[in-house]
């Protein structure tokens with residue numbers, strides 16, 4: 610089976626490993642550049658991107674991470690991980706921070722505000738419902754979350770989130786105004802995919818719904834096809850969950 614790495618410097622790496630375990634997949638903790646050679650895909654968890662960047666720099670991980678992305682290996686960044694994967698970030702601390710890059714987008718690091726403005730929202734994710742089944746929406750857990758402000762031409766938008774009217778911090782061409790029942794609703798992009806790179810501004814690893822993990826494992830499996838006869842996804846596209854159904858319970862943290 611293809612090996613999935615989880616960057617384990619800081620943040621919610623244990624929760625990602627637990628989510629993978631619920632799908633019967635072992636996530637390998639990655640702390641050193643050479644460990645990336647043992648995995649075929651990588652999850653970069655949420656946490657605090659400045660701290661994570663400092664630790665990644667200390668462990669000399671940036672060149673290996675960039676190489677991993679350049680080789681076209683599947684990488685999924687959640688929250689701080691999305692910031693890591695973005696080509697450009699705004700709202701950074703003084704002095705900025707190093708990014709891995711690869712996702713042709715600009716993110717705002719704390720788009721939704723500070724820790725106390727964290728929230729949960731049911732997001733329509735047609736691509737996820739189509740590929741993984743289950744409900745049309747996914748419970749997004751946003752913790753001091755970033756958002757995607759601009760995307761390049763090769764980037765697909767997988768989910769958008771209404772912007773709470775009290776904390777509109779930024780507007781750009783990617784933040785759309787929608788007229789619905791004459792009440793304008795601003796939306797911002799919170800999940801994107803570009804080739805083998807996936808980015809979510811929220812934390813699927815903090816919910817019991819494993820569909821994003823299953824979706825990423827399928828991405829990884831498809832990317833690995835041709836190089837390996839063994840696949841994460843059983844033939845016929847059978848679901849990866851223990852009981853054959855996506856888990857759609859309420860989030861672990863409510």
Ligand SMILES: NC(=O)CC[C@H](N)C(=O)O
Pocket residue numbers: 654655656657658659687688689690692718719752753754755
């Ligand atoms: N939950 C998170 O990963 C928050 C990310 C945070 N906004 C940062 O800059 O790192």
